[in-house]
Amino acid sequence: MIALLLAQTIAITGGTVYPVSGPKVADANVLIRDGRIVAVGTNVAIPSGATRIDAKGKWVTPGLIDGAGQLGLVEISVVPATREGSVQGDTIAAAFNVAEGINPASTLIPVTRIEGITTALAVPFGNLVSGQAVLIDLDGVTIEQMVVKSPVGIVADLSESGKDDAGGSRAEIAARLRQVFRDALEYERRKTDFGRAQMRPLAASAGDLEALLPVLHGRVSLIALANRRSDIETALRLAKEFRLKLILAGAAEGWEIAGAIAAAGVPVLVEPMDNIPGYDSLGIRYENAALLAKAGVTVALLETDTHQSRNLRQQAGNAVAYGMTWDQALRAVTLSPAEIFGVADRYGSLEPGKVANVVVWSGDPFEFTTGVEHVLIRGKEIPLKSRQTELFERYKKLPPTY
Numbered sequence: 001m002i003a004l005l006l007a008q009t010i011a012i013t014g015g016t017v018y019p020v021s022g023p024k025v026a027d028a029n030v031l032i033r034d035g036r037i038v039a040v041g042t043n044v045a046i047p048s049g050a051t052r053i054d055a056k057g058k059w060v061t062p063g064l065i066d067g068a069g070q071l072g073l074v075e076i077s078v079v080p081a082t083r084e085g086s087v088q089g090d091t092i093a094a095a096f097n098v099a100e101g102i103n104p105a106s107t108l109i110p111v112t113r114i115e116g117i118t119t120a121l122a123v124p125f126g127n128l129v130s131g132q133a134v135l136i137d138l139d140g141v142t143i144e145q146m147v148v149k150s151p152v153g154i155v156a157d158l159s160e161s162g163k164d165d166a167g168g169s170r171a172e173i174a175a176r177l178r179q180v181f182r183d184a185l186e187y188e189r190r191k192t193d194f195g196r197a198q199m200r201p202l203a204a205s206a207g208d209l210e211a212l213l214p215v216l217h218g219r220v221s222l223i224a225l226a227n228r229r230s231d232i233e234t235a236l237r238l239a240k241e242f243r244l245k246l247i248l249a250g251a252a253e254g255w256e257i258a259g260a261i262a263a264a265g266v267p268v269l270v271e272p273m274d275n276i277p278g279y280d281s282l283g284i285r286y287e288n289a290a291l292l293a294k295a296g297v298t299v300a301l302l303e304t305d306t307h308q309s310r311n312l313r314q315q316a317g318n319a320v321a322y323g324m325t326w327d328q329a330l331r332a333v334t335l336s337p338a339e340i341f342g343v344a345d346r347y348g349s350l351e352p353g354k355v356a357n358v359v360v361w362s363g364d365p366f367e368f369t370t371g372v373e374h375v376l377i378r379g380k381e382i383p384l385k386s387r388q389t390e391l392f393e394r395y396k397k398l399p400p401t402y
Contacts, residue, residue, distance in 0.1 A: 009033045011050045013055060016058070017040060017061075028042050035355065061361065062334045063116065064359070065341075068303065071120045072101075072122055075107065086130065092208050094209075104142060111387065112309045114375060115311075115372060121302075127165055128165035132150070134148075137355075149341060152223075153223040156222060156224050159228070160278075160279065161225075177238060223247045228253055239266065252274060254288060255285065261295070268297050273318045286318065289332070301316050329366065359375050
């Protein structure tokens with residue numbers, strides 16, 4: 001029994017530790033047992049027989065959390081057989097939960113996690129109400145082993161792309177959402193009448209209306225995709241009207257009304273490397289994340305391209321280059337998303353009792369030349385191998401040609 005316990009005890013020693021929940025600690029140890037952090041500090045005793053990871057001269061942070069993408073839900077974007085993140089022909093798909101469509105064996109998962117991302121939001125896409133997003137750890141052979149929280153929120157599209165599911169007008173997006181919200185509340189009041197077909201037709205199926213009730217009672221977030229200032233204002237208006245727990249995603253023009261977003265207490269998921277204007281976001285700018293944070297908005301950073309999710313730390317580095325402080329950026333890819341997604345009691349910082357998702361870096365994680373030395377997910381060290389590293393090893397020495 002003692003040998004088994006020690007086999008599950010890991011000590012990361014001598015590194016500069018960035019807990020996120022507090023100031024950095026130089027020459028510190030992180031002690032992990034049974035997948036949880038036991039202690040962090042300079043005077044942490046290391047049990048005899050513990051597995052040691054030498055982090056002297058290295059940086060130690062929590063694993064990064066990506067607030068978007070379809071990891072496990074898509075493999076090859078142009079091949080429909082490998083896409084599992086949307087429901088066809090149902091513009092209100094609130095009951096659609098992506099969890100059982102996740103492929104734990106996806107080749108994109110190892111590519112992402114060996115770059116220091118240990119947790120990600122798997123998000124449905126398409127439709128006016130896309131479905132339920134779930135938070136997953138990037139390790140596990142079964143869906144049950146991967147899922148951290150399900151659902152985190154229900155996704156609604158208030159952006160330009162949502163128009164197609166609302167008759168081609170942003171005004172109809174808002175009108176349809178209001179109607180389906182009201183119908184869900186009416187369905188809740190009159191379930192018996194609904195079962196007896198003694199009600200008018202409702203705006204969605206019983207399953208979808210039922211799924212919306214936790215949102216309308218503030219137990220589950222509405223994740224609203226909105227980029228244009230007016231769309232963000234519509235989302236804020238709906239949240240106030242129906243007392244929703246709102247998360248804004250995208251918010252490319254959010255900097256224009258950062259004060260209003262902060263006053264509403266609404267967090268924002270931002271991709272800081274976006275700055276190319278379009279009709280959906282003419283006011284887009286690199287400084288968006290920094291200006292939102294300066295106004296007091298809780299900001300989490302994300303990488304929306306699932307095949308480039310590994311670039312989350314580059315997104316954070318760009319946010320620093322355009323006005324975020326380094327500490328703000330680290331928080332925006334660790335503790336802030338954990339808070340926004342309702343798992344900060346377990347994730348997002350290096351503190352006793354929290355899940356041991358930990359990364360050891362060769363230096364500053366937001367510097368392009370920094371490498372990942374070790375990745376631990378739930379206290380298990382992950383081999384730094386992926387399909388890409390295997391292909392590199394296979395072809396770095398080509399056979400002679402004659």
